Amino acid sequence: MAPVKFHDKYFVPYISSAEIQEKVVELARRLNEDYKGKRPLFISVLNGSFMFTADLFKYLTIEAEVCFIKLASYKGTKSSGQILTAIGLDTDINNRDIVILEDIIDTGKTMTEFLRQINHQQPTSLKIAVLLHKPTATAYPLTIDYTCFSIPDKFVVGYGLDYDGLGRNLSQLYQLDEDNED
Ligand code: IMP
Ligand code: MG
Numbered sequence: 001m002a003p004v005k006f007h008d009k010y011f012v013p014y015i016s017s018a019e020i021q022e023k024v025v026e027l028a029r030r031l032n033e034d035y036k037g038k039r040p041l042f043i044s045v046l047n048g049s050f051m052f053t054a055d056l057f058k059y060l061t062i063e064a065e066v067c068f069i070k071l072a073s074y075k076g077t078k079s080s081g082q083i084l085t086a087i088g089l090d091t092d093i094n095n096r097d098i099v100i101l102e103d104i105i106d107t108g109k110t111m112t113e114f115l116r117q118i119n120h121q122q123p124t125s126l127k128i129a130v131l132l133h134k135p136t137a138t139a140y141p142l143t144i145d146y147t148c149f150s151i152p153d154k155f156v157v158g159y160g161l162d163y164d165g166l167g168r169n170l171s172q173l174y175q176l177d178e179d180n181e182d
Contacts, residue, residue, distance in 0.1 A: 012175055015149060043093075088117075132161075
């Protein structure tokens with residue numbers, strides 16, 4: 001597969017669509033098992049998680065609900081450190097089994113801020129499921145309960161993830177080509 005270019009940067013093929021689907025199916029299988037009879041509420045973090053959430057949901061066979069929040073911290077390829085809540089939580093999470101769905105945990109700041117926002121509420125259980133985790137970049141202490149892929153600290157696009165708004169529509173993941181920049 002050929003590299004792709006968004007704005008000023010080139011990206012090379014990284015994780016195929018088939019590999020992603022395999023991991024998403026495997027995650028759904030685990031969730032179907034772990035939440036049997038429980039009707040969990042999934043909280044999906046927009047924008048990046050929309051494709052991951054949509055695919056995962058097709059493979060869930062348990063009773064499950066989903067709602068969306070929108071947090072943003074990224075400017076270009078670097079975390080800005082400032083977390084913006086563009087769409088907040090509109091659903092009561094008290095006495096619910098909660099699973100947060102994130103596209104990627106990088107520094108962990110976004111997730112830590114969201115957990116802080118909801119820490120006065122009392123869910124029955126709260127777990128975090130992510131498509132991607134960059135363990136060497138994660139600076140905040142977080143327990144991630146379900147991870148599809150652990151990846152190195154390199155910027156990626158595709159499958160919902162963007163570089164300055166572009167690349168979300170790719171069905172596979174691409175990695176920044178650091179040797180080929182304009
Ligand atoms: P954190 O707060 O540093 O953990 O960043 C989390 C958010 O930044 C994710 O939800 C993504 O939206 C975005 N992000 C982090 N790393 C990448 C990347 O490699 N590509 C695209 N977006 C990313
Ligand atoms: Mg995100």
